[in-house]
Amino acid sequence: xxxxxxxxxxxxxxxxxxxxxxxxxxxxxxxxxxxxxxxxxxxxxxxxxxxxxxxxxxxxxxxxxxxxxxxxxxxxxxxxxxxxxxxxxxxxxxxxxxxxxxxxxxxxxxxxxxxxxxxxxxxxxxxxxxxxxxxxxxxxxxxxxxxxxxxxxxxxxxxxxxxxxxxxxxxxxxxxxxxxxxxxxxxxxxxxxxxxxxxxxxxxxxxxxxxxxxxxxxxxxxxxxxxxxxxxxxxxxxxxxxxxxxxxxxxxxxxxxxxxxxxxxxxxxxxxxxxxxxxxxxxxxxxxxxxxxxxxxxxxxxxxxxx
Amino acid sequence: xxxxxxxxxxxxxxxxxxxxxxxxxxxxxxxxxxxxxxxxxxxxxxxxxxxxxxxxxxxxxxxxxxxxxxxxxxxxxxxxxxxxxxxxxxxxxxxxxxxxxxxxxxxxxxxxxxxxxxxxxxxxxxxxxxxxxxxxxxxxxxxxxxxxxxxxxxxxxxxxxxxxxxxxxxxxxxxxxxxxxxxxxxxxxxxxxxxxxxxxxxxxxxxxxxxxxxxxxxxxxxxxxxxxxxxxxxxxxxxxxxxxxxxxxxxxxxxxxxx
Numbered sequence: 001x002x003x004x005x006x007x008x009x010x011x012x013x014x015x016x017x018x019x020x021x022x023x024x025x026x027x028x029x030x031x032x033x034x035x036x037x038x039x040x041x042x043x044x045x046x047x048x049x050x051x052x053x054x055x056x057x058x059x060x061x062x063x064x065x066x067x068x069x070x071x072x073x074x075x076x077x078x079x080x081x082x083x084x085x086x087x088x089x090x091x092x093x094x095x096x097x098x099x100x101x102x103x104x105x106x107x108x109x110x111x112x113x114x115x116x117x118x119x120x121x122x123x124x125x126x127x128x129x130x131x132x133x134x135x136x137x138x139x140x141x142x143x144x145x146x147x148x149x150x151x152x153x154x155x156x157x158x159x160x161x162x163x164x165x166x167x168x169x170x171x172x173x174x175x176x177x178x179x180x181x182x183x184x185x186x187x188x189x190x191x192x193x194x195x196x197x198x199x200x201x202x203x204x205x206x207x208x209x210x211x212x213x214x215x216x217x218x219x220x221x222x223x224x225x226x227x228x229x230x231x232x233x234x235x236x237x238x239x240x241x242x243x244x245x246x247x248x249x250x251x252x253x254x255x256x257x258x259x260x261x262x263x264x265x266x267x268x269x270x271x272x273x274x275x276x277x278x279x280x281x282x283x284x285x286x287x288x289x290x291x292x293x294x295x296x297x298x299x300x301x302x303x304x305x306x307x
Numbered sequence: 308x309x310x311x312x313x314x315x316x317x318x319x320x321x322x323x324x325x326x327x328x329x330x331x332x333x334x335x336x337x338x339x340x341x342x343x344x345x346x347x348x349x350x351x352x353x354x355x356x357x358x359x360x361x362x363x364x365x366x367x368x369x370x371x372x373x374x375x376x377x378x379x380x381x382x383x384x385x386x387x388x389x390x391x392x393x394x395x396x397x398x399x400x401x402x403x404x405x406x407x408x409x410x411x412x413x414x415x416x417x418x419x420x421x422x423x424x425x426x427x428x429x430x431x432x433x434x435x436x437x438x439x440x441x442x443x444x445x446x447x448x449x450x451x452x453x454x455x456x457x458x459x460x461x462x463x464x465x466x467x468x469x470x471x472x473x474x475x476x477x478x479x480x481x482x483x484x485x486x487x488x489x490x491x492x493x494x495x496x497x498x499x500x501x502x503x504x505x506x507x508x509x510x511x512x513x514x515x516x517x518x519x520x521x522x523x524x525x526x527x528x529x530x531x532x533x534x535x536x537x538x539x540x541x542x543x544x545x546x547x548x549x550x551x552x553x554x555x556x557x558x559x560x561x562x563x564x565x566x
Contacts, residue, residue, distance in 0.1 A: 059410040082412035083322070089410070093402035097341035098334055106330040110322050110412040133341070153412070 086155035096135025111153030372445030396476025
């Protein structure tokens, strides 16, 4: 490291060369990750990519086989660290016959400087629901209770595992605003999500995980540029094998009467397509979905490792 | 609006462990009290059985009334403790709540403490109701010291059955746990002489009765009302402590492995 550098404050979370194996499955194969205070980091990855394992390690729920995991420079899972973190797990069924107020009170009591119950409820959009039983709430309201429990300790580091799954648009944006507010007051946020727009709306940095390691990392724009592939679909008799040879075409497939092309830049491919078949119809041009984006990045890394 | 919200922080302090334990216990008790599938059988079965067998089918004989006061108290302890632990632990293990509790700054012991406190509250309600029924309906005579002693024995008797229920909860899924608990609890209650006096069972069943923890707890309770088999208190206490320790250790290792 550069000796001239001013020693940095230890990051909120740091994973270095972390490996974790479950039986035959190498869940993490040397993961490096840093999260600073005041930063929202979105972990993206397909199911089984290692996101949940990474979260489990940072929460101290599991131990790594190799490598280092530290939160605030200390071991994850210790009481001092847990008092500085907030958690919203992907699935945690809270007791159905407890009221919102009771649940919040018990979790707030565990933190040294919790937010007031009123503040938690206002932030999570739970006003007036304090006396309601958890089991009587809608799925979206239950998710908001879980969010309230995650933020009630006024954490320095917040883990949100797919926080907005099952929320309507309004509730989702309310949650996003709360996350931005927390970041503004200096909290680091680790977010996993399946929604690209969620990462776009919130993340300062996106980390794409695949096969247990980081395969892409950068600002939302940088990641988008990496996966800015597009999809062209139209009704045409043009041969897929021919189209596959055009410059800028990554893949060509036939779906019945339709030709489907995955391309780097639609603007460059469309003239060729229209030149070959001026009579084509049903033309659609779209951005690749998040799943396609993962595939693109993953394919790249596979090619790098196996030339 | 948020600027206002941001400032609404309570003063900085080290969280009070006592307060955490209290709130966890209160929440656990209230939520189980509001769960009819648990609260109704736990509270009512011992009382209904006592009224049926100790009062209605047993006109006038004070001996039977006090015998069953002791044994149905133990039956109540078993139900509240084994189901209060087993079913909820099985559920919370499979549905992620246990994972969440580990990630939150909840002290490690609070989870088991809260459930034990909850079970003891139910046991207290059962014991006091049974004593009231015994005094009012079965014409049992008890000194205040005897009544207090029965309550204390039942409260402490929660521990071995809580440990047993906890262990079952770490083994079973949420759907299987109630069936497994019933299959353990009901035969054990019968074979320990909780429903019928042991002397009415075949001799070989009487001989193996000391295998069951519920036998030892019922013998302690029966000592209070003068209906026990005359074995030493120390033997029963030792047996119950052993059961508590063994299942607590087994459950602990299962829970640690479940992380």
